[in-house]
Amino acid sequence: xxxxxxxxxxxxxxxxxxxxxxxxxxxxxxxxxxxxxxxxxxxxxxxxxxxxxxxxxxxxxxxxxxxxxxxxxxxxxxxxxxxxxxxxxxxxxxxxxxxxxxxxxxxxxxxxxxxxxxxxxxxxxxxxxxxxxxxxxxxxxxxxxxxxxxxxxxxxxxxxxxxxxxxxx
Numbered sequence: 001x002x003x004x005x006x007x008x009x010x011x012x013x014x015x016x017x018x019x020x021x022x023x024x025x026x027x028x029x030x031x032x033x034x035x036x037x038x039x040x041x042x043x044x045x046x047x048x049x050x051x052x053x054x055x056x057x058x059x060x061x062x063x064x065x066x067x068x069x070x071x072x073x074x075x076x077x078x079x080x081x082x083x084x085x086x087x088x089x090x091x092x093x094x095x096x097x098x099x100x101x102x103x104x105x106x107x108x109x110x111x112x113x114x115x116x117x118x119x120x121x122x123x124x125x126x127x128x129x130x131x132x133x134x135x136x137x138x139x140x141x142x143x144x145x146x147x148x149x150x151x152x153x154x155x156x157x158x159x160x161x162x163x164x165x166x167x168x169x
Contacts, residue, residue, distance in 0.1 A: 004065040008138055009157040011131045014121040018163050021139055023112030028136045030105030036079045038098035040087030071137050
C-alpha cells in the first residue's frame with residue numbers, strides 16, 4: 001500500500017493550479033454527497049451501501065494517516081447524515097438530488113481541470129476517486145496552517161501550487 005505522502009503527491013501532481021484546487025473544494029463534496037445519497041437506498045442486512053462503503057473508506061484513510069483519517073471519518077459521517085433524509089424522499093426527488101448533485105459536482109471538477117490543462121487523476125489511477133476527498137481535506141488543513149511538513153514533502157515531489165499566471169501561489 002502506498003504511503004499518505006505517495007498517494008497525495010500522485011494526486012497533487014494533477015492539481016497544481018490554485019483555481020483547480022478551489023473547484024475541488026466544491027465539486028468533490030458534491031460528488032461524495034451524491035454518491036452517498038444514491039447508495040443510501042440499497043442495503044445488506046439493514047446496513048446501507050453508503051454506510052458500508054464509508055466505513056471501508058474510513059478504515060483505509062485511518063491506515064494512511066490517523067489525524068487525516070479521523071477528519072475523513074467526520075466528513076463521511078456528516079455526508080451520511082445529510083444523505084439519509086434525502087434518500088428517504090420519493091424516488092423522483094431522491095434520484096433528482098443524487099443525479100443532479102453528481103452531475104453538477106463533475107461539471108465543476110472538469111472546469112477546474114480546464115484551468116489545470118490536465119486530465120483528472122482518476123483517469124490514470126482509479127484510486128484517485130478515493131484520494132480526491134482526502135486531498136481536499138488535506139488542502140484545507142494546509143490552508144489552515146496544519147501539517148506543514150506533509151505539505152512541504154508533497155511540494156518537494158510535485159512542485160508548488162500555482163496561481164492563474166503560473167507563478168507559485
